[in-house]
Amino acid sequence: MRNPVNANAPALTIARYTLKGYIKERVLLVVLVFALLLMVSSYVLAPLAVGAQRKIIVDIGLASISVFGVLLVVLIAAGSYSREREKGILPNILSKPVSRVDFVLGKFLGTWVTVLLVMGCMTVVYFSVMLVSRTSFNGVIFVAVFLSALEVAVVTAVMTFFSTFTSPLLSALFTLCAVVSGHLSADLLEFAARFGGAGFHAMSSVAYYVLPNLALFNVRSEAVHGLPLMNQYVLSVTVYGVFYTLFALLASALIFRRRDVSA
């Protein structure tokens, strides 16, 4: 019998199986349909928004791609580790020539690519709505979509980290908390610097540097109003996103190596 795990790239094999598993899930379709309806609704809403017709179409489309991408990660990935452990699939996979690091990497890639496919569908519909409504494009819109995809990679890595050692419910909750804090951490740091004491400032600084700074990935305002965006900014955020993702995956792998995976 042929070994289903590719010995040269076991992580890719795990990613492929993860992707196949997610595609069968109904929640994927439900989220996709809901997101597409929301995007199309912006076309209907636009005439009601006096003076903001273009803005509404661009805003709703970009926000839908970002918010549904993050939501989908939480919905599909929260229970994947524990589900495979409970069904006995995990010990079975790890008995093959697959290291735990490969498994973590494969699960991450599978989840991220699944969400990217959904985001890709949303982007196609978004651009179609813009074309039909004759909304003008600018280059920053493409950058905004790219950075949303990168934000989803960071959130997926954070989700992977929590999934390796907590229950599905807790990992979903922790990831959502990380997303909310990640959007607020810069403001919190500024607030602490102005009004807080030394203790609060120290706590805010720790939160700011440890949590992912997701506000960096948000260039939707620049995209909507056609504001200039420096290439250096996009490059630095991309490098930050890649390294934060790698860091979260490394931490996940380190924890997962010590976990008991028996069903």
Add this chain to the structure above:
Amino acid sequence: MKALLRRNPVILLAGAAVVLGLLLSTVWVQKYRYRPYLHEKLYLPSGKFVREFSLGYREVVADAVWLSAVQYYGDFRKGNHDLRYFSGLIDIVTSLDPHFTFAYLFGALVVSEDAGSFEEGTDILKRGMSRNPTSWQLPFEIGFLNFVNRRDNALAARYFELASRLPGAPEYAGRFAAFVYSKAGDSGSSIRMWEEYKEHADDPFLKELAERYIEKLNRESAGKKAGSDA
């Protein structure tokens, strides 16, 4: 199901009564849909608060509040209420999306001309200018309001001149400055300025607003003429 209904005509009757009741109550409740004593906008939090709570999706929340502001103004035009919460809505929209220039322009026009708060209207525009220093429309509208509302020609001309020097400013911004320098403020020249404004406005809604203010000025000047004739 059919057999069940045949056996239990009471269920059939009860079902029909419920459907009928729902239809009638739906029609009846429409009469009381609008409750003028309810000021839902009273509970709108400040712009800074909404800004923090909208996380990274400030622009979309700004859109939702903008739709609400437009609807609120529409209700004012129908005579359903006054404009006491309008500037609060504009403050939230512009705090959430500081680069949404149209909100400053529309908000200032309505606050200055409909609500009669000239200072508050120009404050909205000045706030917009500090956040969008390259937008020519904002100083242009301050100049415009100073001319048609306060008849302060010197200040109006300074703002028109400032607007004419900013990137993308049309040729008529400079023309307005020259015109204002040469004219004494009277309602006749205000109407002509509004007509120019209407002609050059990009948005049909701004054109409609300008038309409304022209009619208002015409009515006022006709009233004054009738008073002096009498």
